[in-house]
Amino acid sequence: MSATGYLNDYALNDYAAWTWTPGASLDGLKLARLPLPVPGPDEVLVANTAIALNPVDWKMIDWGRDDWQQGQVPGVDGVGLVVAAGSAVNLRVGTRVAYHQALPRGGSFAEYTLLRAHAVYPVPDALDDATAASLPCPGLTAWQALDKLPACGNRDVLVTGAGGAVGYLLAQLAAQRGLRVWVTAAPKHREHLLQLGIAGVFDYRDAQWSARLREALGPRRLHGVFDTVSDSHAASLAPLLGYNGHLVCIQDRQENAPLPAFSTAVSLHEVALNSIHAHGDARDWQELRHAAASLMQGVTDGRLQPPAKQFFAFAELPEALRRLKSGEGGGKWISLLPAPMVVA
Template sequence: MHADFAAWSWNSDKGIDGLELIRKPLVQPRSGEVLVANRVLALNPVDWKIIEWGHPDWKDGHVPGVDGMGVVVAAGACVHIKPGTRVAYHQSLSRDGSFAEFCLLDAATVLVVPAALDDSAAASLPCPGLTAWQALDKVPGASGDVLVVGAGGAVGLLLMQLAVQRGYRVWATAATKHHSNLNALGAVGVFDYRQAHWQQALQSALGERRLLAVFDTVSGAHAASLAPLLGYNGHLVCIQDRQETAPLPAFSTAISLHEVALNSFHAHASLSDRQRLRQAGEQLFDGVLNGKLSLPPHQVFDFRKLPEALHALKQGGEGGKWVARLNESDSVLPA
């Protein structure tokens, strides 16, 4: 077992360019924890945002990164996952994360990866997949019209497919380059959000029907602007931000407001909540394996150039899911 390992270190008020590749001492797992040797890490927008904005629990030296995949190399007491098991995970923002050769995790939160699933696919699913699942779980029933805003992104793409599979008529917004793929995956109509009159076009396509739910991946303010599209007892689901004030007059269409906060499960979910979340994650893996879920294409980058990849993600880059593969035979940073 290694005595230390390579990791990207965060420095307060220095943003992405302040990340530093260092070596950290390897800590063995305590009761209820597993130590994972990372094979792949995946980037998410939350990564660059928190690196730039900061986090109340972060101090200089904190390791960022929420999504990763690897092999369990050690397990603490009261853990039933055996060393050698392939797992993927969404790490708590309050703990050292996936931008490293090793990651220490709460065993109750890791997802066992099927043998047939590719490492990169497994690493790229937890944050967007579980966020999409949580968002869809806010809305009851299995019929009606729903709108997924930002279906060209990883969360929106998975959410759109899950909603189609549940039985909804799914409308979506995305850049024009994504339209043919989204239609092929089951969207009944896709609109370019950059067109000034896309909302009117959607309403015209709906006719007398109104939306049961809007899933917004942009911002709380953007979600609020779409509230008039909802029908009576509809659902406004904010995947970015939340609604601090009601977007419509009281006692009008009586819509319900929902926030999605995946990271919060680490601190607030019960054991049964965690079990349900793990089951949802493993069902997502099965969906990819059986061809029911399509993932964004991977953009592979060198772990040593992680800051550049974060900048590209922030700027929109070439799209797709940014992943870095770690090779045990190639030491990232010599001891």
């Protein structure tokens, strides 16, 4: 082996993974045995102990990608133990890591995942696997979205969909930055969000919610809108922004300016976490790893509340994706796998 490290029966030549079938949506997911890979010089092999589901997972399975072939393993988020590392990797075998995988690579819906070493983040000892797995995609997306705004405090911002994982984490991060945060969410989330320091919670099903927000703002206007719904929904919120405001699209992007030229001069932003895998340089990755460490430490210290969790068995992964797609339940869907014995 060119990689260093092994697990108790690395002689085991294959592993279980859920694989994709083109054009078959979630019904095409098949549990298969795949050959266990050996890491390249800059790669690590991770034995997954927790797998988290995200909306992007079922969307990619439904839609497919030009760079996916029959047998692609989906899944972007996971936590596990490094069981083998390439010759250029400065990471100890046995290290517990979280990760967000690039969409074209073999994903987390498997017992093992092969990753670029720069794309894994050591997990604090005090943080459990399930919670750590719930953070990479929504947490790093929220961090990137908030980073679109210039540093400022005591300004008003809106986060839509704060009942979802991205909006929930983003609202907390924005409040911690000193922003006055307003959110939309279902009524069942209202009291909890207010306890986290959110200024006001509006029921997105109320046709008058934006008018109620304007009333609450008084003479002020929003400095930022973070939208998790769609490009058209984000565009409809642009009139709420004040001069030099920021419209941040977390779902979709604005192909056309939503407001007339030379009016409030708003800035348009798109958020695409997966793009860092193809376009990020060393500094971008350094900043992302710092953000991941900050998120996990914030949860460990109690400064950041993680999303609620629902658990499912690995063998029931397609059904869990169906339930996530339908909007059933709430919080993050997590599957726990047994940890391997690792030998340095």
